[in-house]
Amino acid sequence: MNPAGRDATFIEQAYWIVLNRPPSALELDDQRRNHLNSDQVTLSRGLLQSTEFRRLRTAWKNRQDTHTDPAALEQALQRLGTNEFFVERVYESLLARKADEGGKQHYMTVLAGGERRTNVARAMALSDEFAVRWTAVPYDTQLCELANPAKWDNPEWMDLLRSLGLSDDRFSMHRKPYELTQFIYGCQRLGALTEQADVVSIGAGHEIVLYWLANRVNRVVATDLYEGYWTERRGREGDPSVLARPDDFAPFPYRQDRLTFMKMDGRQLDFPDNSFDIAYSLSSIEHFGGMEGASQTIREMTRVLKPGGILALATEYALAGPRGEDVFQPEEVHALAQQPGLELVEPIDERVWNRYQTAPVDVVHDPYRTPHMVVHVFDTVFTSVMLFLRKLPSA
Numbered sequence: 001m002n003p004a005g006r007d008a009t010f011i012e013q014a015y016w017i018v019l020n021r022p023p024s025a026l027e028l029d030d031q032r033r034n035h036l037n038s039d040q041v042t043l044s045r046g047l048l049q050s051t052e053f054r055r056l057r058t059a060w061k062n063r064q065d066t067h068t069d070p071a072a073l074e075q076a077l078q079r080l081g082t083n084e085f086f087v088e089r090v091y092e093s094l095l096a097r098k099a100d101e102g103g104k105q106h107y108m109t110v111l112a113g114g115e116r117r118t119n120v121a122r123a124m125a126l127s128d129e130f131a132v133r134w135t136a137v138p139y140d141t142q143l144c145e146l147a148n149p150a151k152w153d154n155p156e157w158m159d160l161l162r163s164l165g166l167s168d169d170r171f172s173m174h175r176k177p178y179e180l181t182q183f184i185y186g187c188q189r190l191g192a193l194t195e196q197a198d199v200v201s202i203g204a205g206h207e208i209v210l211y212w213l214a215n216r217v218n219r220v221v222a223t224d225l226y227e228g229y230w231t232e233r234r235g236r237e238g239d240p241s242v243l244a245r246p247d248d249f250a251p252f253p254y255r256q257d258r259l260t261f262m263k264m265d266g267r268q269l270d271f272p273d274n275s276f277d278i279a280y281s282l283s284s285i286e287h288f289g290g291m292e293g294a295s296q297t298i299r300e301m302t303r304v305l306k307p308g309g310i311l312a313l314a315t316e317y318a319l320a321g322p323r324g325e326d327v328f329q330p331e332e333v334h335a336l337a338q339q340p341g342l343e344l345v346e347p348i349d350e351r352v353w354n355r356y357q358t359a360p361v362d363v364v365h366d367p368y369r370t371p372h373m374v375v376h377v378f379d380t381v382f383t384s385v386m387l388f389l390r391k392l393p394s395a
Ligand SMILES: C[S@@+](CC[C@H](N)C(=O)[O-])C[C@H]1O[C@@H](n2cnc3c(N)ncnc32)[C@H](O)[C@@H]1O
Pocket: 202, 203, 204, 205, 206, 207, 223, 224, 225, 226, 227, 230, 231, 237, 238, 239, 264, 265, 266, 267, 281, 282, 283, 284, 287, 288
């Protein structure tokens, strides 16, 4: 027994209660090395923030059984000790506190009445107190910012990332999933993602977020040149075959009647004024002909937006080094954000990369390396910037 009383049995109990399974030999060894001090109730490093627990809890919320052999699980929980001991351990493992008398008596009565221990532990994991504890962990919520690793600590943001079918492995951290997720996160937080919303994407290619939106809004129109350089390039983002066969590019089932692909120059949009609730463009406007092309595109996006509508942009932002092709300098990003008829929903956090240490990825010679948040092309170092602007009512 170590000084904190955190021996193998203690650790195994926590695993059974939180993850409904015993720890592996590696996990047990790891937990034993890293026990906390005796005055700290929580012990089980990482269990509650593990993807495994998050998935289990979501399934429990949806009333799905998660164990292949529920009877064997119940037997394992029964073996942990008396009802009183079990309830105390559930409180410690999930709520990180000693059981209060009222709570303890309640659950002991429930168990004496024949309720399964499995259900008592799950009820605690789904309790309001647990939910408050879960959301009490501080996390970053900014919308207008440089690509930000802190978003991988934001549970709401991570749920959106997963909903796009993207990897939640921090080692896969990449600007592209950042842009897609930050875009829908921002629209959601701004209250713009509604069943009634009409959305247009500029330089859309066949990005997965189009299909995601089709399942959630009234209408999505994807526009792109669908010709030239981008039809041949590695990712074939501008592949024109999506115009005829959108289903071939769908990452998951989607509401086909909600999504339309149109061949259109982003600098000259063929839509009436005030048509859309959201107009957005991800990793595209930097390729539309420098500041002039990008400014013209933003003017067009503003024109087709309804007053109060949201204009969301992800583009390239220079952090250091000489001027690079298709990468905007900070003052150019400011100029793009100051187009008439628009206002930023909040100031841009441009200091993100003052807070982190990273080795920029060489996109010319080593393009697949992750984390892939800051990159360089020769000596130009850059990242993504995400902007959310609102069309002024008077515009
Ligand atoms: C880097 S890709 C990004 C595609 C997509 N937004 C994504 O994130 O996968 C840039 C896209 O901009 C499109 N594009 C380039 N110039 C354009 C223009 N003037 N108008 C509309 N689309 C354009 C290209 O065809 C290409 O699909």
